[in-house]
Amino acid sequence: RRLPGGGTSPTVWSEFADLAREVDHKFEGGVANLGQGFPNWAPPQFVKDGLRRAASEESAGGHQYARSAGHPPLTTVLARRYGVHFSRDVDPFDEVAVTVGATQALLVALIATLDKGSEVILPEPFFDLYVGQVALAGGVTKPAPMTVDGDGEWRLSEDTLRKAITPKSRVLIVNSPHNPTGKVFSREELETIARVVREENRNRLPGDELLVIADEVYKYVCHGDEQHIHFASLQDMNDITLTVSSAGKTFSATGWQIGWIVGPRHLIQPCQALLPYLQFCAPTPMQQALADCLDEADREYEGEPSYYAWLAKSYARKRRVLADALRAACVEPLPSQGGYFVVGDVSNLLELMPDEYRDGSVAADWAFCRWLAAEHGVVAIPSSPFFTDEPSRPLVRFAFCKSDEILGVAAARLKALS
Ligand code: PMP
Ligand code: GLN
Numbered sequence: 553r554r555l556p557g558g559g560t561s562p563t564v565w566s567e568f569a570d571l572a573r574e575v576d577h578k579f580e581g582g583v584a585n586l587g588q589g590f591p592n593w594a595p596p597q598f599v600k601d602g603l604r605r606a607a608s609e610e611s612a613g614g615h616q617y618a619r620s621a622g623h624p625p626l627t628t629v630l631a632r633r634y635g636v637h638f639s640r641d642v643d644p645f646d647e648v649a650v651t652v653g654a655t656q657a658l659l660v661a662l663i664a665t666l667d668k669g670s671e672v673i674l675p676e677p678f679f680d681l682y683v684g685q686v687a688l689a690g691g692v693t694k695p696a697p698m699t700v701d702g703d704g705e706w707r708l709s710e711d712t713l714r715k716a717i718t719p720k721s722r723v724l725i726v727n728s729p730h731n732p733t734g735k736v737f738s739r740e741e742l743e744t745i746a747r748v749v750r751e752e753n754r755n756r757l758p759g760d761e762l763l764v765i766a767d768e769v770y771k772y773v774c775h776g777d778e779q780h781i782h783f784a785s786l787q788d789m790n791d792i793t794l795t796v797s798s799a800g801k802t803f804s805a806t807g808w809q810i811g812w813i814v815g816p817r818h819l820i821q822p823c824q825a826l827l828p829y830l831q832f833c834a835p836t837p838m839q840q841a842l843a844d845c846l847d848e849a850d851r852e853y854e855g856e857p858s859y860y861a862w863l864a865k866s867y868a869r870k871r872r873v874l875a876d877a878l879r880a881a882c883v884e885p886l887p888s889q890g891g892y893f894v895v896g897d898v899s900n901l902l903e904l905m906p907d908e909y910r911d912g913s914v915a916a917d918w919a920f921c922r923w924l925a926a927e928h929g930v931v932a933i934p935s936s937p938f939f940t941d942e943p944s945r946p947l948v949r950f951a952f953c954k955s956d957e958i959l960g961v962a963a964a965r966l967k968a969l970s
């Protein structure tokens with residue numbers, strides 16, 4: 553009952569994954585699925601090799617329960633890497649918690665920090681699952697709407713953020729690179745957020761601070777000029793920030809579902825305490841494989857200085873391909889610098905949608921996406937689940953973590969429409 557819609561309607565993810573399967577046979581070559589953000593290719597060879605090695609491990613320890621808070625080979629690598637990102641020592645046992653994907657990491661972080669009725673500030677638009685997760689953790693969401701400026705960039709104003717804060721605010725979720733917009737918050741923008749949080753905490757008692765959950769799952773998918781900044785590395789933010797990330801996006805392995813939380817021990821301890829009650833541990837072989845991959849990815853890869861650099865570069869190209877295709881189809885793409893997605897304004901195509909799709913039960917962008925998938929074989933995700941109220945213009949999210957072939961099919965179908 554606590555879930556959005558009382559838990560009776562499917563999430564946008566389930567609806568459009570089911571729809572993609574249902575209508576696939578109607579289109580030659582199948583639907584072009586630019587919906588849910590998962591690459592339609594297997595992970596790179598060194599990642600598959602890591603998993604193969606982990607699966608072939610002869611000792612029992614490689615296959616039985618791991619330590620609940622995380623398999624030490626993985627927490628050791630994570631602690632070392634985040635030590636560099638945060639410019640401090642990170643303890644692999646007390647300051648890291650390994651979870652089943654970033655999804656569980658977020659839920660654990662929220663349960664660990666919220667009291668009943670605590671408010672969670674979400675810069676809007678926001679990743680839709682936060683809303684249900686905050687509700688499950690007993691909290692209440694408080695949107696802080698971002699606006700699109702003259703250049704098409706999403707901005708969170710300092711004033712809006714200040715106004716969203718009340719004495720009940722317990723957590724602010726900072727998601728950069730951002731889903732769905734692809735915004736990568738600049739250092740200046742993050743420092744403004746950090747200053748507002750710091751000033752708020754001057755009036756609060758120890759233990760009652762406004763905390764930050766930094767959702768950084770797309771941190772290696774920065775394909776524009778803006779570099780990823782770890783929020784916890786900013787002045788005074790280390791002690792109040794839980795940093796969440798996962799392996800899925802970085803290694804094109806969204807099904808591996810290994811995530812983590814890194815933070816100061818007083819915030820990680822309650823997260824670790826929760827883990828045995830949730831899933832006892834994340835899968836041991838996956839953790840072992842990832843422990844090998846994280847550092848291996850620093851080596852030269854396909855002519856680039858590292859796999860991470862190669863990843864960002866390949867997504868920069870894919871983003872251009874998709875943005876050009878959208879423009880050719882009269883869908884104006886908003887700028888994006890990171891993540892897997894381009895958001896486009898579909899106003900020009902909306903009038904082509906037949907009336908039978910406008911039944912009023914869902915927002916216009918949602919109806920449009922149903923029509924686009926069912927009649928034209930292109931799956932995309934409506935933006936309205938990422939907003940509290942229906943957005944003032946129809947925005948649709950298109951994923952470009954797809955093969956050039958799929959992007960080409962989608963481009964041709966969109967073009968034919970306009
Ligand atoms: N946060 C954001 C912003 C995401 O887009 C996703 C993608 N599903 C997640 C968290 C969850 O990541 P994971 O697949 O590791 O659970
Ligand atoms: N993060 C992915 C997306 O935004 C997947 C969402 C999900 O399945 N939870 O597309």
